[in-house]
Amino acid sequence: MRAAERVVAALEARGATLAVAESLTGGEVSAALVAVPGVSAVLRGAVVAYATDLKAGLLGVDGDLLAGHGPVHPEVARQMAAGVARRLGASHGVGTTGVAGPGPADGQPAGAAFVAVHGPSGTRVRHLTLAGPRPAVRAAATGAVLALLDALLEDERAADRRAPAPAPGRPAP
Template sequence: MSSTATDVVRLLTVKGETLAVAESLTGGLVAAEITSVPGASKVFRGSVTAYATELKAGLLGVDATLLAAHGAVNPQVAAQMAAGVRKALGADWGLATTGVAGPDSQDGQPVGTVFVAVDGPFGPGSGSASGGKVAPLRLNGDRAEIRMESVRSVLALLLEELAGEQTGNERAQDTERNGGFGCLQP
């Protein structure tokens, strides 16, 4: 179990929020990493391993036209997978991985091309109009290394969002305690 997975479970538990995962190239490794953390059952709703492209549309609601035009290795596909699993499994947060672990290229994309995504309850000013964020990755290594780095990257992306939200909430509470504008009142 990674410290990132432990931190994700801890922050979700503190916030009383839940997580669902949609995986393609990682084939269940993200779910395995999360569920290796004691107490994960409080926050982890479940996962969908949609390895076959048609399952991304059928189970996760990814736009079939998008899949037909661009293939499964696409940033919009990753974003729609994260949003779809969040909705399908009734979670506060959704994660997704899609990409090419090798040994061969796929959808015109070289080995090591990966997109990881997070979808969640982003607030105003989060920089995300759609409710989701996607990180493009260009990874080196063999199949196993690419898959494991994809797991680390998607968990780090979620942790960044959870920690950022936590920091934002703490600032809001400080401002409220200190008179509304961050200054102490007599």
């Protein structure tokens, strides 16, 4: 089963929802997800915020952070993932930002990227150093963020299994 299929199945099993914020990947994460039958049960929507001002205005990324560090920064990815979840009313969010190439941008080399996932159990950010032409960089970032979300959802499932069962006659918290 592909990562996108596992993610959709895991979100549906939890009764959870997903929102996607993309910059570097330009819609590829959303496309991978919507290729999965039944995704409409979990996907709330997506925002492709390629321009830096849209990251602040639409997704709530801190403007001072963007001005001081640029859009290719781990905290920007984290805020994109949390911001899109909040903005679109989803339990989980993902964010991608980076430089697809062919040359450097915003003081970062081609292939520098950050992906982030956000959920009730917290936020995770991964730094990527990717090689290859634009399509390869974008595809690798798409795979990385879906794998990161898959891992977060697996950890949430494991935590649910470890949680104590409610006492007989008492509702679960």
